[in-house]
Amino acid sequence: MKIGELAAATGCHLETVRYYEKIGLLPKPPRTGSGYRAYRPSDVARVRFIARGRSLGFSLDEIRSLLRLSESPDLACGDVDALARQHLTEVRLKLTQLQRMEAELMATVERCRGGQRATCAVLQSLGEPDLPTSPAISIHAPMG
Amino acid sequence: MKIGELAAATGCHLETVRYYEKIGLLPKPPRTGSGYRAYRPSDVARVRFIARGRSLGFSLDEIRSLLRLSESPDLACGDVDALARQHLTEVRLKLTQLQRMEAELMATVERCRGGQRATCAVLQSLGEPDLPTSPAISIHAPMG
DNA sequence: GTAAACCCCGGAGTCGCTACAGGGTCAAGC
DNA sequence: GCTTGACCCTGTAGCGACTCCGGGGTTTAC
Incomplete structure (x- = not known):
């Protein structure tokens, strides 16, 4: 899945997706032979998580902690x-x-x-x- | 009146006052011999006008037009x-x-x-x- | 005389994008 | 095979409204 599809699936601009990658909110995806970003379906979920957090007014830094928390299963x-x-x-x-x-x-x-x-x-x-x-x-x- | 006093009188940071001057919202005040900005009481009113407009959620550009309107008495x-x-x-x-x-x-x-x-x-x-x-x-x- | 409090300027950083320039890649139609 | 257009890449600059910093000069109080 290319960046344009990811953007369409999440309702974000593709510049926004690249921005999230740049600031480390999204992991760097693997690339195709020609250098295109190749996303997996789980990336859609992650971007949706971010978009939803934003729509609830969380800052990107807050969303960063929420993501970290959601990924460490031993935390309460x-x-x-x-x-x-x-x-x-x-x-x-x-x-x-x-x-x-x-x-x-x-x-x-x-x-x-x-x-x-x-x-x-x-x-x-x-x-x-x-x-x-x-x-x-x-x-x-x-x-x- | 120096910039610090103006800032205190209006509740703004003095950097903010300088910023308003820089973008042309405040006229450039005369300077003392040593280069300090010397404000008059009317400047307090102007900065308060701006601050009040901001607190009402107006953008600085909107405030700029409000200021212009308030200064051209023939306008309705x-x-x-x-x-x-x-x-x-x-x-x-x-x-x-x-x-x-x-x-x-x-x-x-x-x-x-x-x-x-x-x-x-x-x-x-x-x-x-x-x-x-x-x-x-x-x-x-x-x-x- | 010296220390603290004030002032100067220019520039960079903040947040969350968005837009642009200047290129490369790919699929479809002729 | 060639062109057209849609897509993708990178890096950089811009937005609004400040805020902060560095590196200096000045004034005031003790």
């Missing part, structure tokens, strides 16, 4: 669980911040009913001193 | 409002994705009650084929 489930729980905490924190952001934006936009610039609620809101509540948060969602 | 509020509304839509989309992520993580973690590796729900869940619902989303929140 507890480590995996701890990682997931910690991650859940982080997700909830981000949720809270995002909800606060939504409420504020909504209030801001609500106040601005096509009025004049001098009274624009959006700009006023941005000019106000910082909220006591919300720390700076940046959210970047590549969804293409 | 509509443009600003449209930007904020568009942004609200994006925030809501991210919220939905994050909520889905939370629900799934929670369900996964709940199933794992200190069981054995062979039946670890977290790993099982990661090994399953991809969800039909959730596209890949990555969230990065620098909160130092």
